[in-house]
Amino acid sequence: MGEFELIARYFTRPTARAALGVGDDCALLQPAPGTQLAISSDMLVQGRHFFADADAFLLGHKALAVNLSDLAACGARPLAFTLALALPEADDAWLEPFSRGLFALADAHGCELIGGDTTQGPLNICITVFGEVPVVNGKSRALLRSGARAGDDVYVSGTLGDARLALEALRGTVALPAGVLAQACRRMEQPTPRVALGLALRGVATAAIDVSDGLLGDLGHILQASAVGATIDTSIAIGLIAACARPDWVNGIISSERQLDFVLAGGDDYELAFTAPASARQAVQAAAQQAQTPVTRIGKIEATSGLRLIDAQGRALTRSFASFDHFA
């Protein structure tokens, strides 16, 4: 199978939104009047973002999911994506499930493949995704990191720490019951981009980010961009590991200290962390309901810079947590 046959067989489909899709030197995309394009790129590298034996279907899902998660954090509606792929070999047994997993998620979000590149090399998946954000009276409706204000509440969607729990189980540093392991692996391998929530939060949230490197690090980006600080209630946050919905599943297996590590600095969560004024609590709940995505209020934005962690009694935690950094 040659390069062009590979593209024709697995990656060429009719496009509805793009003016021109796969098959020319460029794709052509014409945003609707009164909108702007939100653009994000994420590169997934074997051995770094996934194991060499990762299931190709799930990898197709995840490669697009982590990109859609960035659109979600901006409140952008997915439109299209490009796929650049370095492959050790043109292997049908890998390409068929990979493209199936990719397109299953793409179709679920009406996001079409419009171009890209294929080459030989160590497995590397680079997706650039395009979404649409309305511009109203000259002002973008995109959710940015820079809009948090003192007094805002801090929220997080879904659950946190599950992917890290799965990673640690696969690394052998924790032994999980089969049911918990399966649930955690699903969260690691097939994350759910919170696109509907991001859209519902437009005009409600003041700032948003997707949690990919760990909550504390990513929330730190909001604080820095907004020039504010925050206090997070760890007694609420610790309840966010999905498996903790059944405390008997994890208590006695993982110390509460480690559970908190996973929640606050686990990485690979692809949930949204966002802020909204206290006056918008009902609107946030309405957005969560509309998007069928649970959200939890975990803290407060403050004028004093820095990120403070407290326990149920309001006492400061002094432990430090490391955010994920590819080169640290």
Added chain:
Amino acid sequence: MGEFELIARYFTRPTARAALGVGDDCALLQPAPGTQLAISSDMLVQGRHFFADADAFLLGHKALAVNLSDLAACGARPLAFTLALALPEADDAWLEPFSRGLFALADAHGCELIGGDTTQGPLNICITVFGEVPVVNGKSRALLRSGARAGDDVYVSGTLGDARLALEALRGTVALPAGVLAQACRRMEQPTPRVALGLALRGVATAAIDVSDGLLGDLGHILQASAVGATIDTSIAIGLIAACARPDWVNGIISSERQLDFVLAGGDDYELAFTAPASARQAVQAAAQQAQTPVTRIGKIEATSGLRLIDAQGRALTRSFASFDHFA
């Protein structure tokens, strides 16, 4: 140096065209009214597209140049690009010249970096580039592969085969005088994207493509997309190796048969192959002059499918030439 410091130090600059650049979950780009975006992605892999010891400055240039070449082939004006980078390590001695080479070319074309990703992994450079094409009366002015018609002339810009000549010299299959080698290496390492020519050819050329895998293979894409055939005069084409401007430099060193190989199927040329009606010959020359880019008329589009090669006497050549294919 951590991931975010790396981005701040080498890849964060003010943006003039994008509504939002590096530093949020997404970049925001708002095409001008009456335009559409041309989008292309190219991934460069060490050992496949460049040698492990490739000069980082030249690599920064080339990684963007091959993408700008795709915009040129569509007649799109460069606007912006994203950069996804997998690096074995965060090495200042590599990043400093790489980013300098990248931005030197970007600045020359008014093309700004608006986002991307950095991760650890085998060296891999994936750029997605965005250009602007006018839409006039609902019709895109983009140059496509599909517009060639029987009777059109076939042209190619600049010179062909130089990069392949350099590659073969470095592989040791040909020994070149130092001056010729330097010239050929410059063409391989620092290709010139024909952006100005692409823009000047809007409304003049009927079809265009950038020559990256070899002239015959890439011209074949035009023929296929346009459902036509062509005849190419190899006695003209063979004169297109830059070094052949001084025949004494190559004659006696490389057989004419091999010279033709390099011209027709060398790869890595990043010139434009395009078609235009015979009535547009003056307009093509005016476009070439405006873009200060030489163009050579090398053949004719015909209704009969297939690509035919002839010599100076009009006799058919029956040799076959292989186009570059990453998985063939």
